[in-house]
Amino acid sequence: MSKKTETNNKKSYDFNLIVGIVLTAIVVIPSLIGLFWTPYNPETMNSSLKMAGPSLQHLMGCDNFGRDVLSRVMKGSTTTLLIGLGTVAFGCIFGTVVGAFTGYYGGIIDEILMRCNDVMFSFPSILLALVFVAVLGSGKYQVTVALGIAFIPSYARIVRSEYIRIKNMDYVQSAKLAGAADLRVMFVHMLPNCIRVLASSVLIGFNNAVLAEAGLSFLGIGVQPPDASLGSMLSEAQTYLFSKPGLAIAPGITLIMMVLGIALLGKKVDGKK
Amino acid sequence: MPTVLKKIISAILTILIVSCLVFLAFSIIPGDPAVAKLGTQATPEKLAALRASMGLDKSVPERFLTWILGVLHGDFGKSYSYSMPVTSLIKDKIPLTLMLTVYSFILMIVLSVVLAVYAAWHENSLIDKILQILNQVIMSIPPFFGGILITLFFGLGLKLFTPGGYVSYHVNFGRFMGYMFFPALAIALPKSAMAFNLLYTSLVEEGKKDYARTAFSRGNKTKDVFYKHLLKNACIPVITFLGMALADMVAGSIVIEQVFGIPGLGRILLTSIQNRDYPVVEAIIVIIAVLVVVSNLLVDILYRVVDPRTRS
Numbered sequence: 001m002s003k004k005t006e007t008n009n010k011k012s013y014d015f016n017l018i019v020g021i022v023l024t025a026i027v028v029i030p031s032l033i034g035l036f037w038t039p040y041n042p043e044t045m046n047s048s049l050k051m052a053g054p055s056l057q058h059l060m061g062c063d064n065f066g067r068d069v070l071s072r073v074m075k076g077s078t079t080t081l082l083i084g085l086g087t088v089a090f091g092c093i094f095g096t097v098v099g100a101f102t103g104y105y106g107g108i109i110d111e112i113l114m115r116c117n118d119v120m121f122s123f124p125s126i127l128l129a130l131v132f133v134a135v136l137g138s139g140k141y142q143v144t145v146a147l148g149i150a151f152i153p154s155y156a157r158i159v160r161s162e163y164i165r166i167k168n169m170d171y172v173q174s175a176k177l178a179g180a181a182d183l184r185v186m187f188v189h190m191l192p193n194c195i196r197v198l199a200s201s202v203l204i205g206f207n208n209a210v211l212a213e214a215g216l217s218f219l220g221i222g223v224q225p226p227d228a229s230l231g232s233m234l235s236e237a238q239t240y241l242f243s244k245p246g247l248a249i250a251p252g253i254t255l256i257m258m259v260l261g262i263a264l265l266g267k268k269v270d271g272k273k
Numbered sequence: 274m275p276t277v278l279k280k281i282i283s284a285i286l287t288i289l290i291v292s293c294l295v296f297l298a299f300s301i302i303p304g305d306p307a308v309a310k311l312g313t314q315a316t317p318e319k320l321a322a323l324r325a326s327m328g329l330d331k332s333v334p335e336r337f338l339t340w341i342l343g344v345l346h347g348d349f350g351k352s353y354s355y356s357m358p359v360t361s362l363i364k365d366k367i368p369l370t371l372m373l374t375v376y377s378f379i380l381m382i383v384l385s386v387v388l389a390v391y392a393a394w395h396e397n398s399l400i401d402k403i404l405q406i407l408n409q410v411i412m413s414i415p416p417f418f419g420g421i422l423i424t425l426f427f428g429l430g431l432k433l434f435t436p437g438g439y440v441s442y443h444v445n446f447g448r449f450m451g452y453m454f455f456p457a458l459a460i461a462l463p464k465s466a467m468a469f470n471l472l473y474t475s476l477v478e479e480g481k482k483d484y485a486r487t488a489f490s491r492g493n494k495t496k497d498v499f500y501k502h503l504l505k506n507a508c509i510p511v512i513t514f515l516g517m518a519l520a521d522m523v524a525g526s527i528v529i530e531q532v533f534g535i536p537g538l539g540r541i542l543l544t545s546i547q548n549r550d551y552p553v554v555e556a557i558i559v560i561i562a563v564l565v566v567v568s569n570l571l572v573d574i575l576y577r578v579v580d581p582r583t584r585s
Contacts, residue, residue, distance in 0.1 A: 119287050122517075122569055124524035127561060134546040134554050135298050211415050215528050218417050219543055238421060238532065241436070245425050252418040260413035 020264030027258040031081050034074030042071040043226050053246075060250045064240055073250050076228040077258065080210055083144050083229070087209035088202055090148025095155025096198070100186050102156070103163025114160070120153040126212045130221070138221045140229075147212055151205055158201050162194040203266035207259050214255055230255045280573055284566045291562040292555075296340060299551040300333045310353060327351070340555075349556035354548045359556045363541060367560060370537040372442070373526040374564075376453055377460035378519055384461060385468035392469075393476035394499065404469075411466040416525050420459035420532035427455055437534045456533040460525040464518045471514055475507040509580050516572030520565040 040058075046066035054061045060069035098117075102110040120128060125147070132146030166172060167190070175189045216222030217231030225232070230251040237247035307323045308315070324330045328339065328350075343350060349359035392401045414422070428436040434452055442449040479485060480503055488498045527539035538557055545553035577583050 116290075119290055122287075122520060123562070123565055124521045126528070127524040127558075130524075130527075130542070130546070131295065131298070131554075131558055134549075134551075135302050207413075214415050215417060219528060219531060221543065221546055234418060234421065241421065241424060242429065245429070248418075248421050248425075252421065255415060255418060256410070256413050259415070260410060263409065263413055 016264045017268045020261050020268065023257045023261030024265060025261075027077060027254055027261060028081065030074050031077035034071075034078040038068075038071035038074050040068035040071045042067060042075040042228060044068075061246060063236070063247055064244075069247065069250050072228050072233060073230070073254055076230045076233050076251060077254055079140060079223060079227055079229040080213055080231070080255070080258070083140060083147070083213045083223070084206050084209040086144040087147040087151060087213070088206045090144065091151030091205065091209075092155050092198065092202060094148070095152045095157075096159045096191070096194075098152065099156040099159025100163055100191070103160035104167055104182070104186050104190075106164075110160075113156075117153045117156055120150075121157065125150045125154075125208060126215050129212055129216060133216060133221050138216075138224055140223045140227055143213060143216055143222045147209055147216075150212070151209065154205065155198070155201065158197060159194055162197055163190060166190055166193055200266055200269045203262055203269060207262050207266070210255070210259060210262075277574060277577070280570055284570045287566050288559070288562055292341060292344065292559045293337070295555050295558050295562075296337050297333070299555060300336065327353070344556075344559065349559075350552040352545075352550055352553050354545075354550045355553075359552050362553065363538065363556060363560070366536065366538050366541060369442075369535065370523070370526050370530070370539065371564070373453060373457060373460070373530070373535065373537065374519070374522045376450075377457040377464075377522050377526070380454075380457050380461035381465040381468060381518065381522075382515075384465040385472060388465075389469045389472035389476060390499075390504065393473050393480070396477060408466045408469055411462055412470075414463060416459055416463055417528050417532050419462055420456065420529050423455050423459050424532065439534050439536070452533075453535075456526075456529045456535060459529050459532065460522055464522065464525075468511060468514060468518065472507060472511050475510050476503055479503045479507045505579075509576075512572060512576050512579060515575075516569045519568040519572070523561055523564050523568075 044067065046062070048066065050062065050064060050066045058068050058070065060073065063069055063072065098113060102113050128150035129143070129146045132149055133142060136142040136146055163186075172185060172190060175185050180189070213222055213229065214231030214234070217229045218235045220232075220235060223229040223232050233251040234248055234255075237244075237251065240247055307320050307327060307329060311319060311323060321330070328336055331339075340350060347360060349363075351357065352359050352362055355362055388404060392404045395401050411419075424436045427433045434455055438452065440448045440452055485498060485503060488502055489495065526537065527542060529535075530537045530539035531543070538560070541553060542557045544550075545557070
């Protein structure tokens with residue numbers, strides 16, 4: 001009986017993995033291509049093709065300015081992916097540094113920083129990002145930084161608790177006894193042992209970043225035209241929801257597939273731990 | 274109850290820190306609101322006069338002191354772009370956002386508890402499996418796209434409500450609640466998927482524990498054990514989530530308001546961010562901070578009430 005459930009579990013994990021890989025590939029490969037090539041120029045307007053339905057030339061049809069939706073979805077998901085990556089990199093690097101120092105040294109700085117961290121952590125990240133966007137202004141770089149700052153606390157928290165857990169382990173002590181400098185102990189010896197915990201939170205964080213970016217761009221304070229992101233495309237499409245609901249579906253489904261695919265992959269990474 | 278007192282003090286401190294940081298952030302960013310209002314062609318005398326009337330001629334600490342004292346009296350200063358007190362600008366918008374948040378919170382609890390109990394009760398049944406898959410998909414739908422889908426499906430497809438046909442609760446409370454059901458659903462769905470996940474896992478875990486097996490083997494009715502023992506214990510991890518969910522829902526309602534055309538805090542926050550109308554932005558952020566901190570505090574207290582082990 002127990003053996004049966006075990007194999008069942010294994011199967012369902014693999015199922016998740018396959019679906020995750022397939023969904024992520026469907027979204028990521030076209031958006032990687034979109035970095036270099038799109039079927040049409042995503043910004044070229046063509047008034048004769050306004051609101052054209054799907055055809056062989058334009059697989060997803062055209063939008064209110066006669067721009068090719070497929071090209072825009074490709075370009076938009078590239079922007080969304082890059083902002084997600086940038087955000088996670090920013091938040092993860094600074095969060096790791098903050099978490100490593102506070103976890104390793106402790107003391108009064110740890111107290112103060114963690115207090116601030118708790119305050120920030122209790123706020124929804126999209127709200128934090130809204131504040132930072134209000135301060136920094138909108139645009140793709142500002143949004144990346146704003147979201148990145150908003151994501152620092154969660155990584156700092158994870159890394160700090162890992163560092164507190166492993167700082168008294170034997171290998172750390174012996175590295176110190178061997179005369180390694182604090183920085184070397186922290187980032188050469190201890191950091192690789194946090195990678196696994198970080199990896200699954202990076203995937204979750206990436207999803208949150210994608211959703212937050214889409215939310216900000218949807219609100220009109222994220223990515224600004226002529227750049228397109230999935231969120232800003234959705235916000236444009238919302239105006240034409242009554243006459244052409246299809247415009248909202250293409251970027252929306254892309255967004256869902258991206259998030260779902262990565263969530264399933266994240267589950268796999270998490271399950272391996 | 275000294276720990277509760279400590280929590281309350283720390284909550285007040287948090288709100289103070291947040292308002293201090295928010296004020297500081299908007300004071301140090303480059304750009305002169307007086308210039309923004311009058312344009313670059315304005316004479317220096319006019320600018321100086323406007324700065325004085327906006328209180329911008331004083332130093333930052335002085336301004337902060339006046340501002341925070343005003344906030345304590347419910348006065349958030351004057352809006353730059355509307356030339357009226359911020360308080361009267363946002364006063365009637367707060368209940369709207371609050372109602373939407375509470376509405377979706379209740380919806381989330383009802384949806385997740387009912388479905389999780391059903392799925393855990395019928396573990397490994399077909400419906401359980403369908404719910405699990407559906408759950409993962411719903412979790413991946415961004416709330417605003419969920420809102421668009423709901424508008425398409427319920428509004429344009431089934432014609433259950435008129436998209437954009439918001440009715441103020443002063444006019445007709447029944448129709449207001451009817452309209453608000455759909456935005457509330459859009460906010461609640463992704464959160465209830467997460468709450469479902471937590472409650473379901475914890476219910477299944479509790480069912481495997483010794484006390485549950487003892488209760489079953491002593492011949493208690495399965496239903497009784499489930500509701501009287503398992504559900505109580507399974508709720509504890511969910512409560513922690515509720516605090517975070519409530520905070521997220523406040524933020525979520527700001528976004529969803531845009532989808533459904535509800536004139537709450539969200540719309541005025543966005544226009545104020547775009548117009549760089551900082552007194553309004555500061556006020557709304559402080560109000561939301563208070564909402565978030567208070568909801569976290571309530572959850573903390575609820576946690577103590579529900580789980581006697583945390584009372585020391």
